[in-house]
Amino acid sequence: MTALAESTTLAELTTLRVGGPAAAYLVTTTEAEFIAAITQADDDGTPLLVIGGGSNLVVADAGFPGLVLRDGRSGWILDSADACSGASVTVVAGQDWDGFVAAAVAERWVGLEALAGIPGTVGAAPVQNIGAYGAEVSDVLSKVRTWDRQERRVRTFAVGELALGYRTSLLKQTLGQAWSPTPRYVVLDVSFQLRRADVSRPLRYAELARRLGREVGQRAPLGEVREAVLGLRAAKGMLAEHVVGGNTAAPEHDRWSAGSFFTNPVLPLERAERLLPAAAPRYPVRAVIGAGMSGIYRTEVDPALVKTSAAWLIERAGFTKGYGLDGLAGGQSCSPATLSTRHTLALTNRGGATAADIVSLARAICDGVQAKFGIELEPEPNLVGLTI
Numbered sequence: 001m002t003a004l005a006e007s008t009t010l011a012e013l014t015t016l017r018v019g020g021p022a023a024a025y026l027v028t029t030t031e032a033e034f035i036a037a038i039t040q041a042d043d044d045g046t047p048l049l050v051i052g053g054g055s056n057l058v059v060a061d062a063g064f065p066g067l068v069l070r071d072g073r074s075g076w077i078l079d080s081a082d083a084c085s086g087a088s089v090t091v092v093a094g095q096d097w098d099g100f101v102a103a104a105v106a107e108r109w110v111g112l113e114a115l116a117g118i119p120g121t122v123g124a125a126p127v128q129n130i131g132a133y134g135a136e137v138s139d140v141l142s143k144v145r146t147w148d149r150q151e152r153r154v155r156t157f158a159v160g161e162l163a164l165g166y167r168t169s170l171l172k173q174t175l176g177q178a179w180s181p182t183p184r185y186v187v188l189d190v191s192f193q194l195r196r197a198d199v200s201r202p203l204r205y206a207e208l209a210r211r212l213g214r215e216v217g218q219r220a221p222l223g224e225v226r227e228a229v230l231g232l233r234a235a236k237g238m239l240a241e242h243v244v245g246g247n248t249a250a251p252e253h254d255r256w257s258a259g260s261f262f263t264n265p266v267l268p269l270e271r272a273e274r275l276l277p278a279a280a281p282r283y284p285v286r287a288v289i290g291a292g293m294s295g296i297y298r299t300e301v302d303p304a305l306v307k308t309s310a311a312w313l314i315e316r317a318g319f320t321k322g323y324g325l326d327g328l329a330g331g332q333s334c335s336p337a338t339l340s341t342r343h344t345l346a347l348t349n350r351g352g353a354t355a356a357d358i359v360s361l362a363r364a365i366c367d368g369v370q371a372k373f374g375i376e377l378e379p380e381p382n383l384v385g386l387t388i
């Protein structure tokens with residue numbers, strides 16, 4: 001068990017690089033140690049913040065008055081593999097997400113290729129049902145083993161029990177309750193059911209299909225899909241740090257972010273028709289229709305709902321790429337916190353930002369989008385000790 005210096009700050013532990021000191025910070029290296037640390041904190045009434053890669057987290061400048069805990073394990077085990085049903089794989093929560101995706105593509109396990117380059121850990125993936133480029137982790141999840149802080153026992157959820165939706169799950173729903181800012185159920189490991197093939201699932205995202213020279217609905221070699229997604233993410237400044245490599249020449253402030261800062265608003269059809277300009281993007285919303293005996297999660301398009309683009313609304317409300325609250329110098333905002341210069345959905349730290357700077361920018365954007373379109377934006381990251 002590794003206890004780090006008391007002076008560890010949340011700025012050092014998060015990709016947005018803001019946030020004050022952690023009262024205590026611990027990295028555990030076995031499941032037993034991880035559970036013991038959670039139980040000890042709960043027994044003592046110590047606030048608990050379990051973190052993964054710190055890529056979806058914004059903590060206040062005052063810091064965190066409790067234990068910040070990280071599962072330092074990595075790796076996975078192959079539970080079973082056969083030509084018909086594919087591979088069943090269980091991955092420990094602390095494993096880096098993209099490292100597992102890279103290995104899955106190399107093994108010809110299908111279904112994770114479009115989720116390449118997402119920062120963070122495997123344990124965090126089901127909490128907000130991570131998704132990108134037409135795929136969601138719910139497509140290939142089979143079960144999640146957790147530590148239940150209320151009942152103090154290991155509890156396993158089959159995919160159909162997890163209430164998975166667009167950037168949400170049962171795990172995330174228990175985050176705002178008495179257990180805050182960590183869910184009641186803390187992920188220990190995640191199991192996937194993955195088919196084996198050389199080609200991807202049918203492509204669902206127009207931008208990705210275009211980059212691959214294919215149509216939506218067609219398939220492409222797994223490795224090509226992964227490379228194309230990494231290219232798209234790099235162009236948007238939304239790549240996991242280790243994929244970018246050891247280029248430390250100039251800090252890439254567009255990547256000092258928490259990814260998408262807001263979720264894409266989901267509106268009832270009638271509201272969408274009333275509020276959205278004709279040119280606004282409209283995406284289908286997939287609703288859960290159940291999980292079969294195989295554990296494979298099934299969704300279908302809900303015709304009563306429309307998802308639009310938060311990035312589009314932000315940009316058309318006047319917050320263009322690189323926008324900051326302070327004035328311009330040489331065409332660029334001199335604010336410590338600005339929108340990414342590559343994507344209006346990422347709030348970024350230009351080097352000296354505080355959590356308060358991020359909050360002020362987020363508030364201005366929410367207010368501006370509300371005033372222009374009558375639509376409320378919801379923050380996507382876990383906000384600790386602060387509100388927008």
Ligand code: EPU
Nearest residue numbers: 132133134259260262263264309311312315342343344345
């Ligand atoms: N757009 C703008 N300005 C921009 C960027 C985008 O107007 O600066 C508009 C364009 O119309 C574009 C549309 O927004 O077509 C959608 O942009 P993009 O394809 O980049 O996707 P997104 O909806 O902004 C979502 C996810 C991302 C995921 C991408 C790709 C959410 C909140 N975000 O972003 O996930 O990588 O799709 O699938 O659902 C994350 O959750 O942290 C995340 C990065």
